[in-house]
Amino acid sequence: MATLEIRDLHVSVEAETGPREILRGVDLTVKQGETHAIMGPNGSGKSTLAYSLAGHPKYTVTGGSVLLDGEDVLAMSVDERARAGVFLAMQYPVEVPGVSVSNFLRTAATAIRGEAPKLRTWVKEVKEAMAALQMDPAFAERNVNEGFSGGEKKRHEILQLELLKPKIAILDETDSGLDVDALRIVSEGINRVRSTGEVGTLLVTHYTRILRYIKPDHVHVFAAGRIVESGGAELADKLEEEGYESYVKGGASE
């Protein structure tokens, strides 16, 4: 069973005044089949956690460890992490002009699976996954994220999640900027992947809204660069009522 173990993770970014510590000792274990919601106010460092796990070059790990089934994730390049089974659905997916969605998906699937998917089954697989997310087939011929609406970008991220079948899925504010219909469609996509029982999900979110569609096994409150409280789904209800105020006094960074 795949397990992601984050131990005492410290991460800094380069600021004008020198390095600034954003993550201050994060401890978290995510097992295959589990869903963890990371909730916290703006600037608490929860997106930094997501991007650090994926290996974004902006962030420097200054301490701690991240292991995926005992393998040192921090020693891997960005693409090695993805091939090892770490997937990050981004809050702001990047435009790649001149590269079509279909070309991109196939290139990514080839890289992740270690061999080019057989064309006929691949076309069917993509078509079905797109239909499930209510995406127009013409979408495949557009350039990656170019001119996509906010909702289209997020569906495209979840389409990749469904096709690439990671061991650990990190979803960074996937719910932000979505209307109710889009949120439902995207959540259903995430639930399809979860229902396989083969993915550990780290759901990073500011709002409790998405948790009406996706029931977490564990909820963690993130503040000032670390997890300050952990609980079950009921903790989200408490946050829904009380907000983050009791967690943020004087501690927010970023």
Place this chain on the structure above:
Amino acid sequence: MADVNTPSGATTAGSIEVGTAGAGAQLAGPGTGRGTAVQQPIDARVAVKPSYDVNDFPVPHGREEDWRFTPLHRLNGLHDGTAAEGATGQDKLELALPDGVTAETVGRDDARLGTAGKPVDRVAAQAFSAFEQALVVTVPKEQVLTEPVKIDVHGEGGVRFAHVVVDVKPFAEAVVVINHTGTGTRAANVELLVGEGAKLTFVSVQDWERDAVHAAQHTALVGRDATFKSVAVTFGGDLVRIHPRVTYAAPGGEAELFGLYFADAGQHLEHRLVIDHDTPHCRSNVVYKGALQGQDAHAVWVGDVLIRAAAVGTDTYEHNRNLVLTDGARVDSIPNLEIETGEIVGAGHASATGRFDDEQLFYLQARGIPAEEARRLVVRGFFAELVQQIGIAEIQDHLMEKIEAELEATVA
């Protein structure tokens, strides 16, 4: 690791859409990747009197507007007369002529030479003054070719001056491809005569060996309701300077100028083009794209569009984009637009030079795609957008293969 938030570079853009403005509105829009503004540069160039005679042009010293980006010492004497003293270089020429097309080798006195326009700088005039024989390719009236005319030029060293005339008679349609390989020091004039209602796509590929020097003026005269498409592709050579020029013989002409270049370490690849709208109701569209990689890779793009007072109903746009893949490369990109009448459909230009986008790279890598493959994907996409517009499958495939080869050789 590079700061991911620095898509450093420069972007300039300008456009005007005119429907009702009175005559005499003037807009000069110089812009450069480095912020050096040049006042009225087109006027300065137009003021130079074109001539067939090299002696009508002073030897450039490097400060002239036309020459300020060109490393003159690497021209192997094409600009100062010394190259002409021993012009004994040879080219191996191979022609593929579809049925009906004729190719003749003619002497300097042939009446068809020099009809598209005169040389506008000393190197082009040097070529005109020194060439011994010219190649004249004629596509007869109303002949619609289904296969391209191919002219393969393989330089076998030395200095050589060349002259080519492509004469596409009225209502004929042709694709003409000149492919340059091998090496040597070459200066040439190519005249492109596009007859009434004719269609010509002219592709010039500079696939030279690394040490070649090549300067060429491509002078097109676009006839009434004719369609001219120029595609300049420059990969090889030490110094390549291509100068496409378009003038219109009568109203209704349409010109599209596409270009792509890939400059590696130490290469100087320069494309400067002039579209002289002096005739009403003509259109022009320019898209040039380049990638640069390696120390002292240098690309120069200068696009001059002049809309003269008589050219009412003109519609023009020019666009240059550069992708800088590594440190140490340099781009000078200068779109110029000068308008002497407001009675036009539209005119605009844009220039953008940017670094390779680290965020794109991260996004692709985060999907398991290795860094080198991700870079290739992005560069391929950057050029594919342009290549798709050429409209000739065989040439598109060939160019994408060349880009692949360039990426294999250099993005590593």
